[in-house]
């Protein structure tokens with residue numbers, strides 16, 4: 001069992017590294033394929049050993065191998081967090097939901113990072129990611145729709161109306177609709193409540209009431 005945990009941790013750290021890279025490249029407006037990973041400060045192309053999740057950061061002692069500029073800790077924290085979450089997922093979640101919950105964590109973290117960096121979300125990340133998860137949870141989606149069809153439709157109409165009146169972001173609207181379908185009506189209300197609480201805490205810590213902030217603080 002310890003080998004499975006180890007492999008899941010490695011998989012989690014690799015996916016954490018990948019989504020950190022995707023979100024950062026989205027912020028810079030460059031392709032996720034080209035150019036190869038490089039140092040922000042000296043633009044040197046990174047070697048393979050420097051890209052190993054967590055270990056690359058430790059081997060370089062938190063500084064660029066070439067120019068000695070400090071490497072931000074954020075990417076390593078995300079790699080570690082996704083690795084640990086994958087292990088907890090395996091312990092807590094039943095096997096049938098393991099792939100779904102793991103993909104959900106990766107998808108929401110990527111959306112959060114893109115939103116945090118740019119206050120926008122790439123439509124490919126949001127829509128294609130959501131559609132893949134809908135396929136994984138097809139039966140649950142049908143059950144959720146059958147159980148709360150009218151109230152979900154009513155909420156979707158309210159969300160779209162708010163979006164058309166520019167009171168609510170398009171990405172937030174689409175994400176909540178996906179959440180209704182994937183997690184069900186009541187779980188989505190809990191998610192929205194938690195997001196609002198975390199958003200308020202974030203406002204209070206930053207004490208910056210003028211700037212825009214991402215809605216979902218996952």
Ligand SMILES: [Zn+2]
Pocket residue numbers: 039040041042043044064065066067068069
């Ligand atoms: Zn450098």
